[in-house]
Amino acid sequence: MRYSELFGKTLREAPRDEESKNAQLLARGGYVNKLMSGVYTFLPLGTRVLTKIENIVREEMAAIGGQEILMPTMQPKENWVATGRWDDFDVLYKVKSPDGREVALGPTHEEVVAPLAKQYVQSYKDLPLYLYQIQTKFRDELRAKNGLLRGREFRMKDLYSFHSSVEDLEAYYEKAKQAYAKIFDRVGLKALLTEASGGTFSKYSHEFQVQVESGEDVLYHCSKCSFCQNKEIVSADLDKLKVGEAGVCPKCGENLEVVSATEVGNIFQLKNKYSDPFKLTFLDSDGQTQTVMMGCYGIGTSRLMGTIAEVLSDEKGLRWPEEVAPYKVHLVSLGKSMPFANEVYHKLVSAGVEVLYDERDCSAGVKLGDADLVGLPLRVVVSDKTAAENKVELKARNSEEVRVISIDETLEILVK
């Protein structure tokens, strides 16, 4: 892609109405554009990152048997009344048609997926079943000032599992945990597995939390053992500690730290919570009617993008991990090196390398600054000096080391 043709140029200054680091960086880099508070357009670079994140999620969901579906945004009021959430779900958007029909805009899909499963699940032979979707969700957040970390309209993957027993649900729940760990690892994030409230139906749910200064959650985390709990469930003596303070881990007795974090995933053992209102049952091998046990597993894919921007960035700009970067290489031509740079561009593209090629007629300072801000993993600079030697400068975004090498050597490194 030629940078001069790319829609969504970098901005020198962050928009005045953006307070959060992720929104400031993503807006400046040309990844997103705010339409309203908590509502963003994904520009071409942002759409590429989001697609890559969502495809990683797809791969890991398929690896644990997930079948992709696409449920509607508009959901019938009666389903939400059936679960008691029409009046209780405080961020639910409600839409009324002129003919009086009322629908909810899906903030989550238990009210659709449970009655859907009921239409196809009859016997134990139809279980277990794992259905997921990746879709735009809606929540009427009163305060949506944290960029992609808290949107009114946001992207989410939600997986629902259906089981013939609690034991089977528990075994799959552990598998899902591992799939989630893989996803966060692949997108370059260190996510803490955190115990959180299980609601009325389970002792705990689990959250995947990433330590971020601007995070809205508070965690009590032991760096020695695996103890990590959300503030909402910690014991009274831990709850006295504030962010930045240290305490004693109730599990191993070592150092406990209190940190701010943002939730990037959460998983619940729903058990019969949504099966009961929709009478989602099955016939077991003895012909007896049993209740289907459900689990649900969410990842906010746009929030994940915001979290990566928040965590993997420095004073110069973004630092995308290779698996989610919109392009792998930022090719920059300086001085009068365009003819040679064009040659490099065509060779890289022919070799299947994803390249963003800055061929604009502007200063080296602007171009190299933009390369740091956009934050692709690798930078290839062609200058009059390197062109004279038939060479390029190769530099990783995460390193200061610059190598002056030939195109062939560059290709060898890039096409592994």
Added chain:
Amino acid sequence: MRYSELFGKTLREAPRDEESKNAQLLARGGYVNKLMSGVYTFLPLGTRVLTKIENIVREEMAAIGGQEILMPTMQPKENWVATGRWDDFDVLYKVKSPDGREVALGPTHEEVVAPLAKQYVQSYKDLPLYLYQIQTKFRDELRAKNGLLRGREFRMKDLYSFHSSVEDLEAYYEKAKQAYAKIFDRVGLKALLTEASGGTFSKYSHEFQVQVESGEDVLYHCSKCSFCQNKEIVSADLDKLKVGEAGVCPKCGENLEVVSATEVGNIFQLKNKYSDPFKLTFLDSDGQTQTVMMGCYGIGTSRLMGTIAEVLSDEKGLRWPEEVAPYKVHLVSLGKSMPFANEVYHKLVSAGVEVLYDERDCSAGVKLGDADLVGLPLRVVVSDKTAAENKVELKARNSEEVRVISIDETLEILVK
């Protein structure tokens, strides 16, 4: 994919509340499930078809310079007031938050894309520009009884082009026409390029119409020359003719037929219609302020899926063209041939062939009937007889010819 594990089994009878052929077939085949009138869940098979259609659209949009973005569903009221459509767009869903904010649920995105472009387009050097998205759209249709052909919530690709002159817009408009022709060709549909109302801003717009009995549009189409007009713009003498009647082509004098059709794509030269209200201008090479000329180009991807189901089907079921079929091969094991069928399955999958493998313990009649209903392009049957000879039966959905051949021969045919 093993059929026994696939979510969304075939139904013997079409749901009683489905009147349209496309919805009946897609529901029976396990592709979609109706949640409310005009609102469908895409089951795993349906999601695969939709994804393939949308990826074809992506490829053809990229081929004419389209850059993919993702705009929000929720759109500020003030943008719709600015274009005069807040009160005039009769199928607009409006949502009111508790705090009084009012937003529209996007039925189309001129009100977002024009002010978005304004933020990045300054000079003639920023033009032309081609932005598209593939996204869920919302229209509060009073009558939504035609399955995927008229949804309240549906999938759509919308491309918007931005130009420095009407001539440049017109040239791109012709390019987009050709890209559309390629898309409909690739998904197996014969689409008629039809002149339709251009609104207040152009003489004509163009629709791509597919002849379908249940179609909501009426076309006057000459089978000899290229004349094709929508009823809404034909002359009074043509307008007297009814569907099924013949007339005289006003262009070439040959036979004109009056047919029912469904619109699968439409393209408009918007010119300054949306640039003006949002003051979308640019500085030309003389430093003069000029108005950006816009075009818009829509394809309903879910409606396309419904149209394919409606047109490419017979009394036995669906008949997917290869490029959009959820799987390429329907492998069926009959009798006690499972061990050999398993071997065939693994060989096909290893060779990269997309296979749906019906290994259920049920009758040949049910399995072969389901294969016809699901409608994959090729059927591979393994029976006791073929297994004894290390062979399979290969049959195309569109042909009665059955070939008895070895696995290797099958692979040679399938992996081209």
